[in-house]
Amino acid sequence: MDHRVINFGAGPSALPEPVLEEAMKGLLNFQGTGIGIAEISHRSKEFGAFLSNVESLIRSQLGVPSTHSILFTQGGGSAQFSAVVLNFLARHRLLHPELSGEDPVLDYVVTGSWSKKAAEEAKRLGGSKVNIAADARKHSQDQKSFDNIPPHDAYTFSADPALIYYCENETVDGVQYSNNESAPSSFPFHLLKQGSLLPLVADYSSSFMSRPIPHLADHALIFAGAQKNIGPAGLTVLIVRQDCIVDVDAAAKLGAIPVPLTMSYKTLADSKSLYNTPPVLTIFISGLVLQRMKDQGGVEYYAEVNRRKAEKVYEVLKTGKSKGVLHGKVKEGSGSWTNIVFDVLGDGLEAKFLAEAEKLGMKSLKGHRSIGGIRVSLYNAITEEQTDKLVAYIFDFVEQNAPQSVQY
Amino acid sequence: MDHRVINFGAGPSALPEPVLEEAMKGLLNFQGTGIGIAEISHRSKEFGAFLSNVESLIRSQLGVPSTHSILFTQGGGSAQFSAVVLNFLARHRLLHPELSGEDPVLDYVVTGSWSKKAAEEAKRLGGSKVNIAADARKHSQDQKSFDNIPPHDAYTFSADPALIYYCENETVDGVQYSNNESAPSSFPFHLLKQGSLLPLVADYSSSFMSRPIPHLADHALIFAGAQKNIGPAGLTVLIVRQDCIVDVDAAAKLGAIPVPLTMSYKTLADSKSLYNTPPVLTIFISGLVLQRMKDQGGVEYYAEVNRRKAEKVYEVLKTGKSKGVLHGKVKEGSGSWTNIVFDVLGDGLEAKFLAEAEKLGMKSLKGHRSIGGIRVSLYNAITEEQTDKLVAYIFDFVEQNAPQSVQY
Numbered sequence: 001m002d003h004r005v006i007n008f009g010a011g012p013s014a015l016p017e018p019v020l021e022e023a024m025k026g027l028l029n030f031q032g033t034g035i036g037i038a039e040i041s042h043r044s045k046e047f048g049a050f051l052s053n054v055e056s057l058i059r060s061q062l063g064v065p066s067t068h069s070i071l072f073t074q075g076g077g078s079a080q081f082s083a084v085v086l087n088f089l090a091r092h093r094l095l096h097p098e099l100s101g102e103d104p105v106l107d108y109v110v111t112g113s114w115s116k117k118a119a120e121e122a123k124r125l126g127g128s129k130v131n132i133a134a135d136a137r138k139h140s141q142d143q144k145s146f147d148n149i150p151p152h153d154a155y156t157f158s159a160d161p162a163l164i165y166y167c168e169n170e171t172v173d174g175v176q177y178s179n180n181e182s183a184p185s186s187f188p189f190h191l192l193k194q195g196s197l198l199p200l201v202a203d204y205s206s207s208f209m210s211r212p213i214p215h216l217a218d219h220a221l222i223f224a225g226a227q228k229n230i231g232p233a234g235l236t237v238l239i240v241r242q243d244c245i246v247d248v249d250a251a252a253k254l255g256a257i258p259v260p261l262t263m264s265y266k267t268l269a270d271s272k273s274l275y276n277t278p279p280v281l282t283i284f285i286s287g288l289v290l291q292r293m294k295d296q297g298g299v300e301y302y303a304e305v306n307r308r309k310a311e312k313v314y315e316v317l318k319t320g321k322s323k324g325v326l327h328g329k330v331k332e333g334s335g336s337w338t339n340i341v342f343d344v345l346g347d348g349l350e351a352k353f354l355a356e357a358e359k360l361g362m363k364s365l366k367g368h369r370s371i372g373g374i375r376v377s378l379y380n381a382i383t384e385e386q387t388d389k390l391v392a393y394i395f396d397f398v399e400q401n402a403p404q405s406v407q408y
Numbered sequence: 409m410d411h412r413v414i415n416f417g418a419g420p421s422a423l424p425e426p427v428l429e430e431a432m433k434g435l436l437n438f439q440g441t442g443i444g445i446a447e448i449s450h451r452s453k454e455f456g457a458f459l460s461n462v463e464s465l466i467r468s469q470l471g472v473p474s475t476h477s478i479l480f481t482q483g484g485g486s487a488q489f490s491a492v493v494l495n496f497l498a499r500h501r502l503l504h505p506e507l508s509g510e511d512p513v514l515d516y517v518v519t520g521s522w523s524k525k526a527a528e529e530a531k532r533l534g535g536s537k538v539n540i541a542a543d544a545r546k547h548s549q550d551q552k553s554f555d556n557i558p559p560h561d562a563y564t565f566s567a568d569p570a571l572i573y574y575c576e577n578e579t580v581d582g583v584q585y586s587n588n589e590s591a592p593s594s595f596p597f598h599l600l601k602q603g604s605l606l607p608l609v610a611d612y613s614s615s616f617m618s619r620p621i622p623h624l625a626d627h628a629l630i631f632a633g634a635q636k637n638i639g640p641a642g643l644t645v646l647i648v649r650q651d652c653i654v655d656v657d658a659a660a661k662l663g664a665i666p667v668p669l670t671m672s673y674k675t676l677a678d679s680k681s682l683y684n685t686p687p688v689l690t691i692f693i694s695g696l697v698l699q700r701m702k703d704q705g706g707v708e709y710y711a712e713v714n715r716r717k718a719e720k721v722y723e724v725l726k727t728g729k730s731k732g733v734l735h736g737k738v739k740e741g742s743g744s745w746t747n748i749v750f751d752v753l754g755d756g757l758e759a760k761f762l763a764e765a766e767k768l769g770m771k772s773l774k775g776h777r778s779i780g781g782i783r784v785s786l787y788n789a790i791t792e793e794q795t796d797k798l799v800a801y802i803f804d805f806v807e808q809n810a811p812q813s814v815q816y
Contacts, residue, residue: 279642
């Protein structure tokens with residue numbers, strides 16, 4: 001086909017068409033340098049100014065305080081699963097040289113496939129002292145699914161962990177912490193030790209820049225792959241509190257695990273993210289997306305649109321409206337704004353749902369291979385109009401496929 | 409300016425304009441999917457087929473045997489400086505469990521800034537048992553510059569090192585191993601233990617795909633960042649002999665340093681480079697470059713053109729022709745085909761050289777900040793015609809600035 005479809009994929013995911021058109025120009029000639037953006041030196045003054053503006057666009061829209069540095073690296077969330085363990089073990093070792101020889105505890109909150117993977121990597125690298133501070137499966141209907149954000153009384157944090165880890169939005173399972181602090185599915189910030197420099201780490205890969213970050217300043221580290229809301233795959237954004245940028249070599253001398261140089265936050269910070277060649281083209285496209293966001297009203301504007309988009313899809317999943325054809329997989333109140341997962345019930349109906357959607361120009365609606373079903377990803381680049389089109393289609397599909405005998 | 413200049417930068421570096429134009433189309437719509445290449449799932453069948461073709465394009469052009477896997481990752485050469493140490497220490501530990509507790513030796517050949525950095529990282533991570541198998545500075549005119557490839561009798565390899573490391577082309581210093589085995593500046597393959605699965609590791613970042621790789625099959629690992637000859641920054645290509653893809657967790661149980669999961673070659677191999685989201689857009693552009701190479705006659709064709717390009721520039725650096733205005737920094741026979749470094753002698757002449765070149769549409773000729781002077785990078789995308797234009801300019805510059813009183 002020669003026209004663009006609506007891409008509801010979970011990532012890499014849709015980017016705004018005006019940005020892609022701007023990117024095309026930059027590929028041939030970046031800012032009148034006569035050199036394309038994929039070809040220009042990362043140490044050129046033009047790219048330096050661009051990178052510094054990308055940082056400002058994130059800092060101003062999210063309100064990142066001066067206590068926190070914004071760094072750029074490669075490797076995605078999976079590389080950070082390792083990097084956070086190594087950097088925070090090093091930090092803990094430097095803070096507590098007297099505990100040399102003892103492995104500190106690492107607290108992990110497990111609410112879905114990604115936080116589970118992160119906890120497994122901590123176990124691989126950091127030894128056996130991983131404390132699962134909460135496991136959402138214990139609070140699920142079938143005792144094994146990631147279908148909820150656990151209630152506040154489900155959390156057991158350690159006294160002095162090297163890190164406290166959670167994933168704000170679980171892309172595969174479709175659960176997300178509420179950004180409303182009084183909701184039962186909010187993150188229990190009030191249970192954490194107050195007034196101290198907490199080693200609180202959050203994976204924001206799939207919700208970064210989709211809405212403001214609650215308690216941002218209380219985080220030690222927030223990381224996010226670019227390939228959901230802000231750009232192509234291959235760029236990772238880190239927001240790091242400066243006390244977590246530590247001398248990993250000094251820590252290694254005290255017995256901490258040695259940290260590969262490009263994984264050390266200190267290497268990134270000291271070099272202003274230019275220790276080695278960064279993914280220049282990916283940063284460029286991300287910068288264009290962030291600039292467009294700002295021009296449209298910033299992350300608050302997107303938060304409002306994203307809330308409405310999600311509400312519209314969840315509305316059609318309600319029992320009365322889905323008429324036994326659809327079944328939402330996630331407990332009410334725990335549903336993600338970004339990735340909405342449901343099953344299409346009835347023989348062969350899921351395939352029919354996907355095929356008819358594709359005929360209407362709506363693609364990538366298949367759920368993650370590990371859990372199946374349907375997944376609708378509503379990243380920033382998906383407009384409200386595109387969401388309306390999907391919702392209208394789902395309503396039609398329900399109408400046409402509802403069992404006639406069922407009473408609602 | 410609205411036109412493109414000739415970009416002699418050392419990386420990120422020039423890409424072929426036809427590829428950029430093809431890439432622009434793919435940004436909006438990849439292979440008729442209706443989804444742009446930066447937006448498509450890395451697990452889609454379309455991208456899967458593309459990735460597999462990229463592998464074939466490398467395998468066929470370089471003649472990579474079936475004993476070796478071709479893998480794709482992120483992080484550039486600097487991440488590999490760490491990854492090679494960790495993976496090869498793990499391999500050595502599994503091969504020699506009886507040596508548990510002892511640190512094996514790591515052999516590094518240091519011929520320039522990059523191999524020096526790699527050796528430093530080995531020291532950081534692997535302990536103090538780094539053997540500098542040869543140090544080019546000892547063979548330089550001033551005993552401190554990287555201006556040569558050492559003679560064969562300068563190498564002292566260890567009996568059973570965990571790895572033997574060299575950098576084929578030093579981008580900063582402009583020295584490169586000869587691809588002519590009988591040249592004194594070739595790599596001394598004949599000094600290595602014959603018939604064994606040698607842990608020979610080569611950094612090919614800046615010469616990858618510029619010419620065939622001598623003794624490719626004898627290497628345990630060849631790695632290269634894409635951002636020189638084949639694509640934008642953010643992609644690293646690995647050619648790994650399969651006996652070097654080892655169970656790093658089993659090695660850690662025997663005391664080896666734990667390896668971050670995304671740095672383990674086994675993770676990459678088991679997942680066919682799709683353990684986590686790869687840099688899809690960067691792989692796409694690299695694939696277009698590699699396809700174009702193949703269509704033009706492959707790496708042999710480029711080798712021939714690259715040889716001529718380099719010869720033309722070295723010709724003008726010869727004493728008689730450069731008339732005391734230019735001074736090549738590298739010993740004859742050790743000069744890189746890819747990065748040619750020289751000084752412009754005389755007060756203010758270097759700035760004049762750069763400014764006049766820029767007026768003629770030739771940019772990024774400034775040498776690396778650590779050594780200064782001029783650096784001409786002649787990656788694959790620089791055509792012979794563009795090289796001719798530069799050479800003509802240099803001849804003119806020499807003519808106009810040669811001291812009148814000097815006799816040649």
